Amino acid sequence: MSENELNTEQLILKAARKVFTHKGFDGTRMQDIADEAGINKALLHYYFRSKDKLFEAIFTDVIRTFFPQLVQVLTADADLFEKIRLFADKYISILAANPDIAGFVFHEISVNPHRLVGNIRGIGVNTDIIKKHLDHEIAAGRIKPIKMEHFIANLVSMCVFPFIAKPVLMGIMQMDNPAFEQFIEERKQLVPEIIINSIRL
Amino acid sequence: MSENELNTEQLILKAARKVFTHKGFDGTRMQDIADEAGINKALLHYYFRSKDKLFEAIFTDVIRTFFPQLVQVLTADADLFEKIRLFADKYISILAANPDIAGFVFHEISVNPHRLVGNIRGIGVNTDIIKKHLDHEIAAGRIKPIKMEHFIANLVSMCVFPFIAKPVLMGIMQMDNPAFEQFIEERKQLVPEIIINSIRL
DNA sequence: AAAAGATTTAACCATTTGGTTAAACTAACG
DNA sequence: CGTTAGTTTAACCAAATGGTTAAATCTTTT
Incomplete structure (x- = not known):
């Protein structure tokens, strides 16, 4: 896990925070967050098991x-x-x-x-x-x-x-x-x- | 259309308002509104063509x-x-x-x-x-x-x-x-x- | 460089959800 | 009474969505 600029976990958190705070939990799609982070949707589930878990973190x-x-x-x-x-x-x-x-x-x-x-x-x-x-x-x-x-x-x-x-x-x-x-x-x-x-x- | 107490359209509007205002558009399911009104889900679409239309009305x-x-x-x-x-x-x-x-x-x-x-x-x-x-x-x-x-x-x-x-x-x-x-x-x-x-x- | 472990992806799956349809029921009307 | 128009329902459908899987890729270790 080389410290490039922003590791994937931080990247996801940043993207999730932007989308969640703007659209709310119900209005947010996991795909929206993946797009915002420029990554694959499955990667979200790799780092945070579920939408709920990710939201909880944010x-x-x-x-x-x-x-x-x-x-x-x-x-x-x-x-x-x-x-x-x-x-x-x-x-x-x-x-x-x-x-x-x-x-x-x-x-x-x-x-x-x-x-x-x-x-x-x-x-x-x-x-x-x-x-x-x-x-x-x-x-x-x-x-x-x-x-x-x-x-x-x-x-x-x-x-x-x-x-x-x-x-x-x-x-x-x-x-x-x-x-x-x-x-x-x-x-x-x-x-x-x-x-x-x-x-x- | 006999005026019993509250005709179906008014009943739907009342239920939709309650659910929409409490849960928001994204958090609301058409089924929630149907349940709240005590009617069938299809009836919602009979009176208001879509979720958007119903929301717009509310x-x-x-x-x-x-x-x-x-x-x-x-x-x-x-x-x-x-x-x-x-x-x-x-x-x-x-x-x-x-x-x-x-x-x-x-x-x-x-x-x-x-x-x-x-x-x-x-x-x-x-x-x-x-x-x-x-x-x-x-x-x-x-x-x-x-x-x-x-x-x-x-x-x-x-x-x-x-x-x-x-x-x-x-x-x-x-x-x-x-x-x-x-x-x-x-x-x-x-x-x-x-x-x-x-x-x- | 080869093995092992971590990371990332494409393809897939099951459920939910908005919406449709055709049939059944009801009320008015000739 | 039966026809017609409006109302209500159960069953169904297609798309969207959260989540999974197995393979591929990249990193680290030996």
């Missing part, structure tokens, strides 16, 4: 790559407002570089919620720390009272939703691709401003 | 039922802040009663953007009126400057996203179904407050 990887980064920002020991700015900037940057993953993850989980168990649950998203930080700031009279659930929902919504609704937004707002990128770039500042403004006294 | 109906209602609120002649409250309340209420449609619509459009053409384009979402209203209020010095694109994105994001992320939110926040409903109910007030707060001088 899905787990996507979840494990992105979730921890974000949770880490929110649970780090830093100023709340600064955390919010960091989180929005990081989340939006990640999604800008991987526009399909948001829609992919939420769709797959909706269609097959039991996939939550082995993946997200395993990561152990620690909302307690965020809740404590929020409640602490509230008790200290530095921010307005707000439930952690809404705080997270608001922040994540405004970061993620534009990517899920990308084609619709572009259509309705008559944006082309550069315009959308510009729009997204602006939100890195705008979103934290709104969230901070919503809890600032 | 998709168009979903789009036509919900979009206009919302655009109407935003383009109506009313106080801006009141419009925002009305919009959030109406949008969230609709989604609470039809939890699957948001994820359904955005996923199908992402996977097959060309479906935009015949449907959303046909409705003609009029962003000009909203833009004019916003710009007018800004010029009059009654609200902070904000781009229409962000205003809409923010408002819609916070209304819609929780439904798309429902299983993930419920998992992470350890909510059961009543808790989620309560959470959603609270957002009918919270979302407009945040949006209004973000543009209030």
Whole structure:
């Protein structure tokens, strides 16, 4: 197994990820992935026994790559407002570089919620720390009272939703691709401003 | 064709809508719809020639039922802040009663953007009126400057996203179904407050 | 370079799936 | 009552799809 540039397994994973995240599990054909990777269909089954196994590898990887980064920002020991700015900037940057993953993850989980168990649950998203930080700031009279659930929902919504609704937004707002990128770039500042403004006294 | 309670065509449409919105086009089998409707598979093809035709009927109906209602609120002649409250309340209420449609619509459009053409384009979402209203209020010095694109994105994001992320939110926040409903109910007030707060001088 | 092991392919297989057909059933109508 | 038109079904079909197999090729080891 000489390390040329990208060994076959990595090549398959890259292709599978592209096709799965774009078309979803049900919309993906093994042949699509083989074509994308420029290899034979049987080779997919040689490296990953089944479509399910291959999907599992992709899905787990996507979840494990992105979730921890974000949770880490929110649970780090830093100023709340600064955390919010960091989180929005990081989340939006990640999604800008991987526009399909948001829609992919939420769709797959909706269609097959039991996939939550082995993946997200395993990561152990620690909302307690965020809740404590929020409640602490509230008790200290530095921010307005707000439930952690809404705080997270608001922040994540405004970061993620534009990517899920990308084609619709572009259509309705008559944006082309550069315009959308510009729009997204602006939100890195705008979103934290709104969230901070919503809890600032 | 005696009007018993629900004629076969309506029965099929109802079943197809349920299955399509929950599993997506690619995840739906004609047999699933037949089972859901309690009829023979061939009967589906008797009423709607193909899976595509049946899907088209559902998709168009979903789009036509919900979009206009919302655009109407935003383009109506009313106080801006009141419009925002009305919009959030109406949008969230609709989604609470039809939890699957948001994820359904955005996923199908992402996977097959060309479906935009015949449907959303046909409705003609009029962003000009909203833009004019916003710009007018800004010029009059009654609200902070904000781009229409962000205003809409923010408002819609916070209304819609929780439904798309429902299983993930419920998992992470350890909510059961009543808790989620309560959470959603609270957002009918919270979302407009945040949006209004973000543009209030 | 020959044997052994890993990798890749073409051809094939079984099942699923969208769709068709011809027959059976039902309701209206002369 | 029987004919006709609309409705529903069971049985069937062809294409697509996930998966297998056995042979071919390439790598490594001796």
